[in-house]
Amino acid sequence: MEPEDGVFAVKLARKAIEFWVEHERTLEKPVRFPEDFKTLRGVFTTIHTYPENSLRGCIGYPYPVLPLISGIIRSAAEATQDPRFPPLGREELDKVIIELSILTEPEEIEVKKPEEYLKKIIIGRDGLIIKKGLQSGLLLPQVPAEQGWDVKTFLENLCWKAGMEADEWKSERTEILRFRAEIFAELEPNGEIAAKE
Numbered sequence: 001m002e003p004e005d006g007v008f009a010v011k012l013a014r015k016a017i018e019f020w021v022e023h024e025r026t027l028e029k030p031v032r033f034p035e036d037f038k039t040l041r042g043v044f045t046t047i048h049t050y051p052e053n054s055l056r057g058c059i060g061y062p063y064p065v066l067p068l069i070s071g072i073i074r075s076a077a078e079a080t081q082d083p084r085f086p087p088l089g090r091e092e093l094d095k096v097i098i099e100l101s102i103l104t105e106p107e108e109i110e111v112k113k114p115e116e117y118l119k120k121i122i123i124g125r126d127g128l129i130i131k132k133g134l135q136s137g138l139l140l141p142q143v144p145a146e147q148g149w150d151v152k153t154f155l156e157n158l159c160w161k162a163g164m165e166a167d168e169w170k171s172e173r174t175e176i177l178r179f180r181a182e183i184f185a186e187l188e189p190n191g192e193i194a195a196k197e
Contacts, residue, residue, distance in 0.1 A: 005037075006184035009100050013072050013100050017079065020081075021080055027077070038067050038069065039068055040064035040068075041064050042065075043066075043102050044059070044061075046079065046100075049092075050097045056092075059081075059082055060075040060103075061074075061075060062129055062179070097185060097188065099183060102183075108176070108177050109178050114170040124141060124144070126178040127181055128155075128179075130159060130161075130162050130176050132164065132174045138158075139158050144157075155176075182195070
């Protein structure tokens with residue numbers, strides 16, 4: 001994605017967040033937007049407090065089920081209502097920074113034995129989804145890098161996120177998928193927007 005498209009995406013997410021907080025309604029799609037935003041893509045909106053950089057909300061669509069333009073608007077509005085936190089308040093809007101992760105389509109990691117995951121997963125590049133029966137969990141690629149985890153710790157935290165035992169990634173009935181993300185974020189509230197490596 002071009003840098004200017006990343007800037008457009010984050011500004012749109014902020015607008016959708018502010019609109020939801022002010023009106024409790026979903027922002028209408030803009031009349032004009034880049035052609036690429038019509039493509040079906042997975043997307044997550046993450047809200048962090050500023051300057052502490054603590055998580056304040058993160059909601060998204062892991063699979064390409066919506067045009068990117070709609071996914072950004074919906075995930076941004078929904079991130080203000082992340083059930084792990086109180087709803088985002090009007091007084092917080094200038095005290096948070098917005099981060100957008102635009103995903104590739106998740107694909108299963110093929111292994112003959114679970115230990116192979118440790119060599120096939122790359123910290124900072126791969127986001128992961130774990131699925132077993134009705135349980136599932138997802139962690140974006142920036143999470144293990146920010147937390148300083150190795151691959152085994154990443155897999156254990158992924159299991160906990162899904163409500164599983166920490167070693168459930170070793171089960172033959174567990175499916176693990178990976179995806180990558182292009183990440184764009186505000187450097188300060190309503191401020192400059194940059195791509196994150």
